[in-house]
Amino acid sequence: MRTAGLKPDNVTLLGLLFGCxxxxxxxxxxxxxKAAQMEQPGILKPEHYACVVDLLSRAKQFEEAKKFLEELPFEPGIxxxxxxxxGCQIHWNRELAESVAKRIHMLDPKDTSSYxxxxxxxxxxxxxxxxxxxRREIKEKGLKRITGCSWIEVQDKVHVFFNGDCRHSRSDEIYSVLEACPYTREDDEHEQLVV
Structure with a gap:
């Protein structure tokens, strides 16, 4: 892009960061x-900063991620x-995970995902x-795990599919189409598809 004299906008930059x-x-x-921060600081949004935190924590660069959070030009949200x-979950960083979970619980005591x-x-x-x-704490606080879902719009109607849900009126047809789809995985095991 730069060799062509083009500069990324905030959406392009977010896509690049996400891809990296x-x-x-x-x-x-x-x-x-860092280049965007120096050359185009106006395009940076909280999503860009959050993507960098995710980038660093997934790479097990926890100290750098914490430093980055401390130096944010705004108060970081949940x-x-x-x-x-x-990132702590990926790399089994128990001590940091406990500390971060406490911070999340202070911001939103009802946030189930952090538990x-x-x-x-x-x-x-x-x-x-x-x-x-x-698990006991989740139960005592009456917290509920949010079920994963997907949705798709077909002919101006939105269809919502919950993880493990077979209540859709055409679920048999949907599952038969999914069964016909080829899958490739390194270990040749197929994960259960849920609609």
Whole structure:
């Protein structure tokens, strides 16, 4: 883009950061952000900053991610902390996950996802007593896990599909189409498809 004399807008930059994030291109993503920060600071939105936190935490660069959060030009919202705890889950960073979960709970005591992420960190570490404690806390507080869902609009009608839900009027037809779809996975095991 730059060789053609073009500069990215905020959407293009976010797409580039997201791509670098999920491709593990930490240095490239961070360089893109720093270049935008110096050359086009006006295009940076909170989403760009959150993507950098996610980029760093997924790459196990927790100290850099924490420093980045401390130096934000605004107060980070709950999504920033969820990005950090998500990295903790990937890399089993129990101590930081506990600290970040406390911060998330202060911002939103009813946020179930942070409890789930922390429970996953404990589970990965084999700390089953801590997993039980988190589950008990979720139950005592009356928190509910939000079921994953997808939606699609077909002929001006929105269809919502929940994880594991077979109540759609055409679920048999949907499942038969999904069964016919080819899948490729390294381990040749197929994950259960849910509609």
């Amino acid at each position: 994030n999920h491709a593990g291109l930490v240095d490239e993503g961070y360089s893109l952000f 999504g920033f902390w969820k990005a950090l705890i998500g 789930i992420l922390l429970s996953n960190v404990y589970s990965a570490a084999g700390s089953w007593q801590s997993v039980s404690m988190i």
